[in-house]
Amino acid sequence: MSHGVRELHEVRRASGWKQRLRRWLEPPVPFVRNPAEPTSTRDFPMGRWNLFVGGAGSETPGFVNVDLFLLPGVDVAADAHDLPFADGVFTRIECDAVLEHTKDPARVMRELERVLAPGGHLHVVTPFCHPYHEYPEDYCRFTIAALREMAGGMQVIASGWRTGPTATFLIVVLEYAKMLLPWRAWRVMAHGVLGWLLFPLRYLDLILLKRPESRRLGNHCYVWYRKP
Template identity: 35%
Template sequence: MLITKLAPIADLLACPACGASLDVPADGGPTKCTSADCRATPFDQVAGQNVLIEFGSSVLDRETMLATGGASVWKRDRLRWWFGRIVYGINPIARHFARAVIAELERSPRKQPLVLIIGGGAIGSRAEPLYESEKVGVVAFDIYASPNITFLADAHRIPLKDASVDAVWIQAVLELTVDPIQVVSEIRRVLRPAGQVFVTTAYLWSVCEGAYDYSRWTPSGLRWMFRHFDVLALGSASGLGTGVLLALRALAQSLLRSSKAGHIATLPFFWLRFLDRFTGTRVALDAAPALFFQGRLADQPIDVPELVRFYDDQIALEREARRVREG
């Protein structure tokens, strides 16, 4: 169940600038930092939502956000979104893991366990089960105003106290952050002991959001990024057939000098993505367009020798991921 107001989580909020507690007025007025020395407050509001961002350390611009009413800096074309679902398919693993995360949290003795969704302005592909539980609270944020979020924030400085949530869901967002290492550090900070994270991210997928797309990881690179977590699951979220389809799209867009024409030219080849289920495990993982990782916060991080050994462990994980995708 999405939490849309700050009041129910007021005791969990922290100033993104100094880490002090926040004062959330009952009348819905501007939220303020409780530290007299903090210069980040009072915090702005756009479209009726609180902007809990310390702009001095963010890629976001305060004047632009206020002038646009918190609109997204990236144009979100609904037609292109539907075209992508038809040609490239929908996320084949998110629903399974969303249900698994919620099922675990519903067994928690905590009165209302919380899942934090980073980048929740648009509900992630097949992530709807996260929002369906009456027992589990959903705290979501993004860098633009949306009815699907609790507040606006920057993932590099999450405005929550240490050990405040039970799970973190970050779907197709990590590659869009300037400093993903800092973002993962923030995820660790806000997770309670033994809390879990689920992430999907691009690997051999072409640039998605122009000037706001920064990073890619191999399976081993993604494991190292989350080295402070034990692995629950890891694998490809899309396979080689989809990868070929994406390459054809890029080629058509380049030859035709048109993004839209390239999409249309790719349409007859949509069937290539169905080849994903027939490819060999090792190569399919090494050349996957997108990856996912599910982990649980560990007491100690892995070291480099463990990372090297993990390459062989990936085969069994990918086989299990394939069963999930085809299930």
């Protein structure tokens, strides 16, 4: 399994002309982030020690980056089910698009609560309507209600949608179109052409995310927790 994740990161970092051309032609992402999602360090301050879960291949300044794989950017290779840290050490924890890849998300949530400092904040983001993606495996999806239920002894400070129904629609259309094509070169072409043609639709989410019905087809949701 680790092979797939390592390969993906190698392709992303490759500097050959084919990879560079592909990155240059890559269409914009098919989603916009909900501007109502709170992220400011004034509301959720950083401390001396902060934890970023699942940041392989990313720079995470100010955070200890923990991931299953010791890839570029990772400070500590560990499984989020059993974090190698003492209780209550981290002031802020980011766990973005990781819980769906864990066998026992409830146990991971208890680990994150354990290592969070009293008064500290945990930010969890998970997919709801999103295609299957192995990273290294894909086990489940979450609603906002499910994430709120997983608070344990923490308070829920804020919750909502990060990406909305149009993101879901565009991601599914791109995946579906590629599925119909037998050759990889055609799939790459379809991803590029459709991606560039359709991406402007992503801005519809700035309207739809204001409507409660958007929860029926929401793409990713978030919850901010505080440990009392």
